[in-house]
Amino acid sequence: MPIYEYLCRNCGERVEVLVRSGSGAPTCPQCGSPLLEKLLSVPNVISRWGQPSGGGTCCGREERCATPPCSTGETCRRDR
Incomplete structure (x- = not known):
C-alpha cells in the first residue's frame, strides 16, 4: 500500500x-x-550501505521549504 x-x-x-x-x-x-x-514526492531510497540517498524535499534537503514550490508547479526557490 x-x-x-x-x-x-x-x-x-x-x-x-x-x-x-x-x-x-x-x-x-x-x-x-x-x-x-x-x-510529487521524492522517494526515499536506501543505499547499499544502509544510508538514505538524499533528502525528502524537491531539492534533496532534509527539511521542508518554507513555501511549497512543488505544489504550485514551480521549481524550487530555496537557493534563489
Missing part, C-alpha cells in the same frame, strides 16, 4: 495518506475535506 503526499486545498496542510486499493478518494486527516491535490 503506497503512501502519497497531498496538499489540502481547504486547510493548506501537507499530509501523507496511506492509500488502500479500492478505498475511494482520500480525505484530509486534519479537516476532513476531499479537496486534496497529490504532490
Whole structure:
C-alpha cells in the first residue's frame, strides 16, 4: 500500500495518506475535506550501505521549504 503526499486545498496542510486499493478518494486527516491535490514526492531510497540517498524535499534537503514550490508547479526557490 503506497503512501502519497497531498496538499489540502481547504486547510493548506501537507499530509501523507496511506492509500488502500479500492478505498475511494482520500480525505484530509486534519479537516476532513476531499479537496486534496497529490504532490510529487521524492522517494526515499536506501543505499547499499544502509544510508538514505538524499533528502525528502524537491531539492534533496532534509527539511521542508518554507513555501511549497512543488505544489504550485514551480521549481524550487530555496537557493534563489
